Amino acid sequence: MRFDVVYYGHFKCNLRALVDYPALWRYTRALYQHPAIRPTVDFGHIKGHYYSSHPWLNPSGVVPIGPRRDFDAPVEPRHHHQAGVS
Known part of the structure; x- marks a missing residue:
């Protein structure tokens, strides 16, 4: 959850x-x-904590608004492919 945020x-x-x-x-x-995970994720808290806890990385203390990610976007079903099967 935290990587892009x-x-x-x-x-x-950022490669x-x-x-x-x-x-x-x-x-x-x-x-x-x-349903057991969503209520435990608070992106505002996560960003605030990280950007405020490392002054050597973020001396200005600015917490960026973005990036915004749509974690609620529908999850498409996975497609399984088997090699060598026709």
Whole structure:
């Protein structure tokens, strides 16, 4: 949940975002949409904590608004392909 929201920008892990990997992005959304997980995720708190806890990485203390990710987007069913099967 945290990668695109925090790690991508704050920790400069920005070669590619999670949304650039369709299978991982689909899996992350499926996890987030699980009724036992969704209520435990507070993106505002997550971002506020990370951007405020590392002054050497964020001396200005600015917590960015983005990136915005649609964790509620429908999760498409996975397609299984078997090699060598016609």
